[in-house]
Amino acid sequence: MSSKKMGRPPSDNPKSETIKIRVDQAILSKLDACTERLNTTRSDIVRTGIEKVYDDLQK
Numbered sequence: 001m002s003s004k005k006m007g008r009p010p011s012d013n014p015k016s017e018t019i020k021i022r023v024d025q026a027i028l029s030k031l032d033a034c035t036e037r038l039n040t041t042r043s044d045i046v047r048t049g050i051e052k053v054y055d056d057l058q059k
Helices: 025-038 042-058
Strands: none
8 A cells, every 4th residue: 555645735835824803793794795706715815805905015
């Protein structure tokens, strides 16, 4: 038998850090609306938002 493990290949950019935030119902509803419209995850929406704010600050 092969000694290699089965499963997903390792990521080039692993997401090992976790953050927890508190939001009200209105923000959560907006976040979920974005996920449905863009067919993506909450985490991806938050990452995109952080990138946009960071890029604006660099200008």
